[in-house]
Amino acid sequence: MAFRDGPFENLKVPLVWTAMAVVGVGLIASIMLLLADGKSGEADDHFGPVRAGFTTGAGSVGGVFAAPVRWAGHVTEYVGGYFNAVEENRRLKRELAELQPWRDQAIALKNVNARYETLLGLRTEPPVAMATARSISEARGPFVNSRLIDAGSSKGVKVGNPVINEHGLVGRIVGVAPGVSRMLLVTDVASRIPVLIDRSDARAMLTGDGSGNPRLEYVRGQDSVRSGDRVLSSGDGGGIPRGVPIGVVAKGIDGSWRVKLFSDRGAIDYVRVMLFEDFGQLANPETLNAPPLAALDTAPPPTADQAAAIGDAQARRQAATEETARRAAQAAAAPPPAAATPSAPVPAPPERPA
Incomplete structure (x- = not known):
């Protein structure tokens, strides 16, 4: 529109x-x-x-x-x-x-x-040299539990060295090559590890049977094992250092004591090999070969009071020795006592025939 x-x-x-x-x-x-x-600053601003x-x-x-x-x-x-x-x-x-x-x-x-x-x-007490390795293959069966790791004799690994991860003991070395090693797990039927119960200090043998939880055998003592007790390596035999954590005790379905392994808390793909042979390598050879009186050479000199006391003691010992010698000389120089006069003549013995 x-x-x-x-x-x-x-x-x-x-x-x-x-x-x-x-x-x-x-x-x-x-x-x-x-x-x-407009500006507001002027004086005559009327607006x-x-x-x-x-x-x-x-x-x-x-x-x-x-x-x-x-x-x-x-x-x-x-x-x-x-x-x-x-x-x-x-x-x-x-x-x-x-x-x-x-x-x-x-x-x-x-x-x-x-x-x-x-x-x-990871630190051990006393310190033990270690070699880091990685698991590269696995052999698992009803009776065999082992793995190959990429660390061998070139890194100082030897047969019998214990293997651990960040949680606890994994196994031991049973075969060594220049670049690889074979690790036998603690669950293998051929595994035998001497252990102790942390609470009671009782000794036992950790025996693998192919299952995930190895058995505790040869336990001695009354009430030495309870559920929840921590299991450590005992160091008996010198194969594994004492105090390496292994697991926790639990009661099995068959009534036997078994161990839940700490190493099962994580994957066993990165491990450390403890370059441990025996307890002799943990001691200082210089300390073992030193003479027993070597510590006296490093002792501080005696003070004036101590020197005076030592001199007095030596003088008293010298005086006692001289007094003992004088008395012995007097006893040796004294004449022997006279023999007693018999009351009757002693008969002469009979003559023998020629």
């Missing part, structure tokens, strides 16, 4: 009055701007109160008129973000797919580093 067909088609506004109204509004706005922009009132009113009016503009900006941003959400979601999915393999690798490296730090932090 055209403007002339509407309800204002008969309305006629004089052009002169319209122009005068526009000019009046422009003049008023100019005056207000001049009042608001200060008017300017202050105008500024106050203009601030309120400006805030009212600026609110719709702000709202419109927020609405525009919201609508723009809504329409861009699909593209943003696709981009984030692509980045997530790219970062997924990196996250898996980071988790694996974190676990490996944690195990390495734990293995490198």
Whole structure:
């Protein structure tokens, strides 16, 4: 519908009055701007109160008129973000797919580093040299439980060396090559390890039977074993150092005492071989070969009082020795006592015939 067909088609506004109204509004706005922009530091400022009132009113009016503009900006941003959400979601999915393999690798490296730090932090008392190795293959059967590790004689590994992980004893070395070694697990039927009960200090033999929990045999003593007792290596026989953690005692289904191994708490893929042969290597050869009186040579010199006391004691011992010798000489120089005179003559013995 055209403007002339509407309800204002008969309305006629004089052009002169319209122009005068526009000019009046422009003049008023100019005056207000001049009042608001004028300097207020002059002493003869007569329009200060008017300017202050105008500024106050203009601030309120400006805030009212600026609110719709702000709202419109927020609405525009919201609508723009809504329409861009699909593209943003696709981009984030692509980045997530790219970062997924990196996250898996980071988790694996974190676990490996944690195990390495734990293995490198193992300390024995007295200290024993160790070689770090990795399990490279496994032989598991109804009677044989063994593994190959990538450490051999080139690293000082020998037959009989105990093998541990970050939790406890794993097994012993039964075969050595320059680059690899065979490790017999404590669960193997050929495994025999002397152990002790930490609570009662009772001795026993840890015997593998192919299951995950080896048996405790030859336990001596009344009430020497209870469920929950810690089992350690006893060091008997000199094959394994004393005090290596092995496991916890538990009652088996068949009524026998069995041991839950500490080494089962984690994977046996990283281990440390204790380069231990016998207890003689833990002692200092110089200390063993030193003479018993070697410590006297390093003793501090005696003080003046101690020297005087030692001299008095030596003088008394010398005087006692001289007195004993003098008495012995007097006793030797004295004449023997006279023999008693008989009361009757002693008859002569009869003569024998020629």
